[in-house]
Amino acid sequence: MRVLGIDPGLTRCGVGVVEGDVGRPLRLVDVNVIRTSAGVPVATRLVTIEAGIAEWLEEYRPDAVAVERVFARSDVSTVMGTAQASGLALVAAAKRGLPVALHTPSEVKAAVSGNGRADKTQVGLMVARILRLPAPPSPADAADAVALAITHIWRGGAQSRLAAAAEAAQSSRAGDARVAAARKAGRR
Amino acid sequence: MRVLGIDPGLTRCGVGVVEGDVGRPLRLVDVNVIRTSAGVPVATRLVTIEAGIAEWLEEYRPDAVAVERVFARSDVSTVMGTAQASGLALVAAAKRGLPVALHTPSEVKAAVSGNGRADKTQVGLMVARILRLPAPPSPADAADAVALAITHIWRGGAQSRLAAAAEAAQSSRAGDARVAAARKAGRR
Structure with missing residues (x-):
């Protein structure tokens, strides 16, 4: 199983496979x-991030x-x-x-270090140990992306199969909603 | 000039031209x-919104x-x-x-009603009056999207030409940043 972890951010968006x-x-x-x-308009920055993820x-x-x-409740700025x-x-x-899952920072910390309140240094060190790397990925956003991917694999199995089944059941409803929105109120 | 106003939201995303x-x-x-x-996974909902805007x-x-x-500072939920x-x-x-601009809710309220603290009813009524509609667009998200488009036209002119010039000057820098990110650290 190959997982892309993404630690989203506008200035630094971590990606790790x-x-x-x-x-x-x-x-x-x-x-x-x-x-x-930060000197570039937000719309342009987001296009860069979208292109990078793609x-x-x-x-x-x-x-x-x-x-x-x-x-x-994260840092407001x-x-x-x-x-x-x-x-x-x-x-x-x-x-x-692609199946996509959201994991909270404390779920990720708990998965890689056994401690949901681990700090960034501990997470980086555990990522390096788990993957047998000479040093933690740097910067922290890179290490976090890798930790997310590890968490996803380790929490996988039954959980992701359940989620996929739920997603499949619900996406037909979402399709209906989209068609309804497009057709609504005499658009054409 | 034709402007698409978008009042972003996950449950209701207003769009008005x-x-x-x-x-x-x-x-x-x-x-x-x-x-x-709300019963559909967030990723699926966002795909629906992206497709609708497109x-x-x-x-x-x-x-x-x-x-x-x-x-x-908006409603946290x-x-x-x-x-x-x-x-x-x-x-x-x-x-x-396309040039894209962000307008705050109070800028929009001030532009259409003369009062930055106008309530939703006042905004809807002013939108209807400005566009000579028999009634305000409904729901409020629809009226807000139209109010955004009106605001953009009325605040336009010099302001949007300045923004376009700034965007053009900066997007070359953004392009450089993307290439740098892609080439970095021996990806290939």
């Missing part, structure tokens, strides 16, 4: 950060995508950009028919 | 709401897009979905090379 299965050694395929400059999906053809769940980037990640995966 | 120029009567071309159900851009070929600026939908709107416009 991990391969493996529950109970077997995992392998880091690639990790990086998509960067955009490139990773096309190059590495993951079986699933794991995205960090963003909370409104960056949470809007983070939410916008996460939306692009979810759409990029769903449009390609 | 207005045509006209500063100092001339404006005309409502079309207005609607893209709806998604359809409006293709059908009405606006000259510019105006999106409501979302603030983190919905702000994440709103931010995600707004990101999709910005990307949809920017990818097509």
